[in-house]
Structure formats: structure tokens, C-alpha cells
Amino acid sequence: MTTTGKTLGGYDKRKAGANQQNNLVAASKKNIKKIPFALFSRGAGMDLPLFFFIVVLLCIGLIMLFSASFAYCYYKYDDSYYFIKRQLVFAIVGVIAMLLISTVDYHRYHQLAWPIFLITILLLVAVLVVGKSVNGAKRWIEIGPIGFQPSEIAKFALILVFAHMISQRVGKMATFKEGVLPFLIVLGVICVLIIAEKHLSATIIVATIGVIMMFVGGTKIRYFAIPAVIGVVAIGVLLLFSEKFGYASSRVEVWLDPFNPKLGSDEAWQIQQSLYAIGSGQLLGVGLGQSRQKHLYLPEPQNDFIFAIVCEELGFVGALVVIILFALLIWRGIYVSLHARDKFGTMLGLGITFQIGIQIVLNICVVTNTIPNTGISLPFFSYGGTALMIILAEMGILLQISRSSNIEKM
């Protein structure tokens, strides 16, 4: 790839204004219609590095899922392929969906922003009523054989609606009335509903995405001061009086001293086994497929703690490669977003990228006991069909943004 300037005939992003963008919108619309499946073609093709990182991470994720789950599946279902078979189906369908979505002009989502948001609100309310209870929290809705978490959809709904709102308030974001209040209401409604599900991690992710999008979207930094102070104080209080919050506090105890022999809870066991797995990997790992901790020691190694198995089998070096790939994906996502042809694309792309990035960092932080345990899955790696589908669909949108962006394509 060369610099962006040459191919696009003297285009300079620093001078890029609304007029130029509008011209490009018109141009790209034509291109998409003409060659919808021209994946990497010049002008309207996808961003090859982004696509490459997605595919590579998905492949590594599937391989690791197979490795991490086969012992568990063998013992539990007498079929080592139980999980990987299902995940592969979702991955194939998801990749096809991703490619299809990448051809759909994302501006159409302007109209979908509020309907999707409303549907999400309905789902979030519905889950409280008809949701399936797992471990004491109602988070899942089951329709036929497919189960999904409305909170997963809520993340995307928030990104979409915020991107929509920000793109409509370009230049007005500095005021409280326009740049804070509407966003606060939307974010508040979603967060309250997710908190009602007792889904702390999703709340944190949604809130973080919202705040970052507002910030990037142009909300003045001073408006974040008060919430930030409140947030810091809240976390401090939580830690200081952790014993008073039964559910979360035991996790905090484990976080502070994971190897305390007095801890007999399942959470402690999970963190301990995770750290054993990570530690066992040392520099070069015990080898692909050779994990010992996955033999029922690490509970559900295919889910939130799959990265521990990655660390054990591939070692620090392998884990570092995976993290660098993740970092490159995020970097490319941000790059693509910032080169989107309009504010909506930028905000939508950034939202999606940040969501993925936050999940990756929080997940690895949990697995390494850097933060207290909270259920966050690892994108592309963790078992879960609908979650993978949503991520791939989001990647499709990101790819679509890259198609229409002013990045040089191959």
C-alpha cells in the first residue's frame, strides 16, 4: 500500500471537507451497485489488511476453540467435536453474512437506528420477563434452537443509534442540550435495563462504548469530569466495602488474593486454574493441543477463559502474537473508521472497533486476574454462535465502511 494521496487524485484528508465527502459518497454508491462482490478491487474493494486480520483471527480462534474444548466435550458429551462442529457452522454462515453485509451501503442503517434501538429496548424488557435463567441471572432469550443475549444486541444498537445521533449533530455536540442530554437519556435507558439483568460486564462495556463515542463525537471533555469522578468514587467504594456486596465481593476477594487457600468458591477455582494454565505455558507453551488444564481443571475452557488455554499451549510468545493480531485489527479498524467518508461511518466504525477492543482487553484482563472476574467473552475465540455471528456482522459493516472509505485499496 502506498500513501493515500496519489491514487485519489490529490485527495488530502487534512483538507477533507463535507463537499468532497459528498462527492465521494456519490461515486462509491455507483461502484457498489456495479460490482457488489468485487471484494478487493480498487476504489470500492474492502480494506485488505482489515479483512486479513479478521480472517486470521477467526481461523486461530476456531483452532484454539477446538483445542480448548475437545477434552471438555469428550468428557461431557463423549464427542470431542461437539462444540467445534457447531461453532464452524456459525463461522461459515457468519463469514458469508459478513461478506454480504459488506456490500450493503451502511447509510441505510440511518433509518434502522431508532427501530433497532426500540426493538432492543423491547428485548431488554422482555428478557426480564421471559428470559431463561442461567446462574441466577436472566440474560438469555431462546427462540427455537437459537439463544441470544439482548445485551449483545444492545451493544450494537447503542453504537448504531449513537453514530446516527452524532452524525446528525455535527457541529452542535459542544452544547449540553445537544451533545450530552440526548445521549445520556439513551445510554441511561439501556444501562438501567442491562443492570436490571444483573449483567455488570455488559453494562460496563455499553457505558464505555457510549462515553468514548460521545467523546470522539465531539462532546466537550468537561462534561465527562463529573461522571468520571462518580465512576472512580463508585469503584473505590465497591472495593472498600466489597464484603457488603455478596455477589460481586467474593470476586473482588479472589481478585485481590487469588491463591488464598481459604477461598473455596467456584470463582476462586476458575481464576486459580486460569493462572495455573497461563503460568504453565511459560515462554513457548506446552504445545498446541497439549494443555493439561483443559482436562476439566479450568471450568468451561471454551468460553470466557479460552485465552488461558491459548497462553498455556502457545506460551507467552504465542499469546503475544495473538494480542498483536488483535491490536492490529483494532488499529486497522480505527484507521478505516477515521477514513470513512462521513461522520456516520466514522462513528459507526469506531463504535464497533472500540466494542471489540474493549472486550478483548477486558477478557484478557479477567483471565490474567488483572481485574475481578466478570463474564466477558473473547471475540473470534470464545464458543457461542450468536455472539460470533454478531461480531462477524459488525465486521461486515466495518468492511463496508472500508469499501466506501478513501483508503487506497489494492
Added chain:
Amino acid sequence: MLVAGFLIIVGFGGVIFSLIRWQVVRGEELKGAALGNILQSTELTAMRGTIYDASGDKILAQSSSVWTVVLEPNYIFDDSDAKENPRTAEQKKKIIAAGLAPILDMEEEAIYEKASQKVNFSYLKRRIETDVRNQVLQFLKDNDIDQGVYLIDDYKRYYKYGTVASIILGHTGAEGEGQNGIEYQYNDELSGTAGRLISAKNAWGTDMPFQYEQLVDAEDGNNLVLTIDETVQSILEKHLQEGIDRYVVANGAIAILMDVNTGAIVGLASKSDYDPNSPSTIQNEALRNQIDAMPETTEEEETAKSEARSAAIYAQWRNKAVSDTYYPGSVFKIITGSMALNEGVVTENSLYTCTGHYDIAGVDDPIKCWKTAGHGTQTFRQGLMNSCNPFFINIGQQVGPQAFYKYFEAFGFAEKTGIDLPGETGSLIFSEANLTPINLAVASMGQNFGINPIQMITATAAVANGGYLVQPHVVDRIVDNDGNIISKTDTSYKRQVISKETSALMADIMKDNASGTGTSTAGNGYVAGYRISGKTGTSEKMDEFRKHPERGKQYIASYCGFAPADNPQYALLVFFDEPQYDQNGSLYGGNAVAGPIFASIMEEVLPYLNVKAQYTEEEFDSLNQTAPSVVGKTLAEAYDVVGSMNLNYRVVGDSEDESLVVSNQIPQAGEAMPNGGTIYLYTQNFDDGDQQTTVPDFFGSSLSDAEYYASINNVQIITSGSGKVITQSIESGESVPEGSIIELKLADDIVTETYVYE
């Protein structure tokens, strides 16, 4: 872009930092800890060795395979999402508790509680038998429980003969470890080496495909062959118990039979004993009932009860013959006499006049002789037979403290014998400096110093065997499972204590003493034909009296001797601690209490041990006596008459009321019958026909076989000669009343019929 880059660096940098911390910095430590979890080392139990008696055929203690039920509560998993038979962990635990409770004979609640603990491993029930195991397996199969409960190999110790020799054998504890007696002493030899299987296990405890696996086979324990003979041991215990019952012995009793030439203990009975198959059951029924009946409503009562129970259990585990000291009393005069003869301060015929007391310069109270009138002038031989206190005080003084103490040491009283039984107590003897004239005086007659019974019999063996102090032992050899002898206890002499001549002379004098001739004091130990050498002892428990004067003076009645006098082979020490038969009468003395039991044991044991009887003409005549007349007397009167004559009785017909009149007797009054024979006393209300028996064919049997046939056919025999039966006075097949006397004539292959009964 800057902000984005910053976020990426902070976020991912932090993550990488964490990974470095766990994987690179603490990796080795965590890997070790993880492997510690994963590598399970399963112990493979070794089978404990077998303990045989001296014959090598009788198995006294043996381990056999049983199973132990193990719970793994952490591995009872939730299967509520299984396709077939979905159950929660809780439901499974309830099924397990309900199902296993009746099989294992446990409380359902107790099993559920165990299954609910947050532990990886706990024993549910130790040592179940095959049938129970099969039921457990069937239950697990039927209820589809494949984790959380399983069976491991284990061993159970069986003691076939129950209480017999229990005090020697000991028992094993919960982990199969020896806890008493030989089981404890030879634990290392018996227990073998546990094997170990190191394998990688998944968190369910089942094997996982993994390259680590290491097997070290278990090595089964070695077997022991004892010097203890089960038959002899049973004889010892039987007669000891008889004595305890007869003389109402309060504080236990012991009997030790030793091969004087090798130091091998052939039998060692110490009552009370216990059943090693259930060592914590109080064997003494009265005591058990008494403790069971103790109240336990308050905490203090509960404590008192459990303390009483523990005290009783520890008491029954205590081997009195090894772990307790006692005052040997006059038995020790054997030693005093031996040392005096050996030192040459007296000879067989040295004279000393007993005036009934011995005065010691500077001591106000003279020491009295048991015969306060005095024995008059006696030779050494007579002095020993009289058990004359002044006589032995006198020779003790002549020996002097220095030499006396030297013999204390030489005879092994200053050190433990080193017998291969646990818990041997040291002695409490006078030091050389402490042997002042008064202490030397009491020491000469065996008072006021404590030794353990093994020391006494070992010293006696030295007197008997020509002067050699042998090493007492109970294990003859250690044999591995292929029959190879790993070690054999050779006879070892510690030293020669006295000369052969002294030894022979002592044996001869003691033989006179036991034969009941003249003034001898030990006649009750006499067994015709076996040339018993014996000495009695009646020790005053002075320290006990000082502590509990309200109980009156308590005694240890002992009898120590060996046979045959001309070629000593076996020594026997019998003592009864605190006989209570008659506080005002005389039945606490060694001769009266321990003598008859000593004789009964020797009489049965010596023929069994192939010691040949040689009767003198006199003895031969006196072997038999005539039956007294008891017809017309009441049962109570008849018992007295029969008891006074060294005869036994058996009542045929009603016997509950002792005032019933004897209507008939067999043998009839005046008929010849063997010493120790049985008179059958007939009361009213018996059917003549029922009491008939058929005379067996004795021809060709040995004496012991003949005795056996006679006993199972309820007839009595009088024998003459030795060897095999050549004639019998009543033809075989004839019907006679039970208890009838049949005279047998025995002859050796080479016919040397010195004594013929006409």
C-alpha cells in the same frame, strides 16, 4: 489517531504486562503447582505379612483383601444438562446417600453430610467385604453414578484364634499399622513397601492421555514365624483363667513358658487380654457392662465415662508380662541361692539356724521369718525348701553388696532383656551403694525391688540351663513370600552367670522342693514323671499397701520352675496379682494359688512338647488313688471331698441345688482311679440309659492319643508303662457308664517295662 494509538498501547500493553508477570516471572512456580494438582499419586497398598505360630502351620494373623469406599464430593457433578438422566449434583448426592446407607449400614444423613463437604477425597467406609462391595458396584451401575464414589483395594487383618495370644500379637490400627505387640514391634517387616502409581488425572480423577506415568510395584510384607505355639498358648491361657476365676484374682495374672536353652518364649499369657479383631471392645464383660451402664447425662459424666472406657481399653492392651514390674518375692531366693553357691560362701550342706527372725545391727525391728517359731538348724538344701527368710538374709549378707549387685547385673536385672515385644519396662533395683545391710536383707528374699517377669524367667532359665543368660524372644524367623528365610533368631547367650555345677545343684534342690518331700514349700507344682524344679513366691505389695492401706495387704502369688530337673528344657513362671479368695485364710500364697496352676500347665504342656515322662516307682504307685465314697452325701459335701483329693467331678442329673443328695457315683468308692480324674456324681432324676458310653479301641495308641479317645468317649484311663497301648482292661465296644475307669498297659517298642501296674 493519537488517542486511538494511546488507547491501544495502554490496553494491550497492560495485557502484555500481565502475561509477562504470570508466564515469564511466575511461570515455573505456577507450572509446578498445576502439575501438583494434575499428577495424582495413587498409593498401592502392600499386603501385610502373615504371622504363624511355632508349628509354622497355624496362622495367627493374616491380611485378606477387602475394599474401601471412597467419596470424592467435589467430583459429584451437575448433570442437569445431560440428555439422558439429567440430575443436579444435589440430587445425585441424595441418591448416593439413600442408596448406600442400607448397603454400608450407615446413616443416610451421615453419608449425605460427607458427600456435601467441599473436599476432594474422604473415606466413606473402610474395609468392606466382597459381598458388600458387589452391592455397592451394582448400586453405582444401576443408578448411573460414575464419578464421586469409587472403591479402592484395602486389606483387613484377621486373627483367627481371637483372644488367644492377643497380648503378644497386638493389633493393627485404622491405616493397617501395627499398634501393639508383634504387629507394632515388627511393623516395618510386616507392612512391606507401598507401591505408587503416578499418573496424570483430569479434574474428575480419571486418567487423561498424557505422557507422565510411573509405576512402582508394592512389595508385600514379610511373614513371621513365632516361637509361640498356639496349643501351648491356649493351655496357658486356659489354666490362667481357671486360676483367676478360682482365686478371684483382682489385678491380672501372667504365665510365661520359655525354652531355657534357646530363650524362645513358647507361650506367654497375660490376663486380661482382648480380641485383636476388635481391639477397642472391652473384653471383660462385667467391666464392659459396668462402663456401659455409667450415666452420661451431664458433660462431666460423659467425660468420666469416656475416660473409664479408654482406661479399660488401654489396660487390656497392656502386656503385664513385659510392661509391669513386680516384687519377685521368694522366687528370687533361687537367684540369691545361686549366687551364694557360685561365690562359694555356702555349700549344699552349710548350716544355719533360724530363730524365726533376723536381727540387723542398727535396725530396731528384726526381719521375721514366715515361720515365726523358726526353722531351727537347716542345711542350704533345707533352707531353700523351707524358703527360710533368715537363711537367705544370712547368705545375702555373706555374699555382700558388691557381689550381690554384680549378680543383679549378671542375671540381667539391671537392664532390659531386649525381648522383641514393645513396651518392656526397666527394673527398679537397688544400686550397689544402696545395698545397705537392711536393703540387702530384703533384696535377698526378693522384696522391695521391682523387675519385669521376663527378667525373672530369663534369670531362672540361666539357673536351669547351666548358667547361661539367653536372649528371650518371640519371633523365630522372618520369611519372605517365596519362602526364603530372611532372618532367623539364633540362640544367643549374653554371658555365663553361674557354673554348670551350681546350676545342676540348684535344679536338684528345687526338684526336691517341688516334689513335696519333707518340709518343702512348693509341692503343688509337682507333676508326676516330669521332675519339676520349682520355687514359690508370695510377695507383699508393700508400696500398694502404703498407698491403699484400706485394702489390706495384697500379694502376688507366684510359682517359678522348670523341668525336667536333670535336663532342663522348659521354664514356667506363673503369677497371680492380688488373689482375693479368702482374705482371712491362707489362699494367697505362691504354693497354694500359683502352684496348682503351674502343675496343671506343666502336666499338659510337657507331653505336648515331647518331654518324656519318667516315673519313679513311688510316683507310679501314687499316680492312682482310690475313689472316695460320696454316695449319700449332698452335692456340696461331695464337692469338698472330691476337691480335697485332686480329683474333678461331673454331675449327672440335676445340679442346681447343692443340697441334692448323690445317689450313685462312678467309679465306685474304693476303685482305683487316676490322679486328677473325674468322679461322676449322679443325682436323682437322671435316666440311666443316657449315661452309657461305648469303650473305644485303644490298642496301638500313644498316651496322648489314648487320653484323647478317652475324653471324647467320656471314660477315664489309668495307664502304666510308656510307649503304645498293648492291653485295655475293658474290651472295646462294651457299653459302660460314663466316667468308667479303663486300665491301659503301654509298652515301648523295645520292651523295658520297669513299672507295671498290677
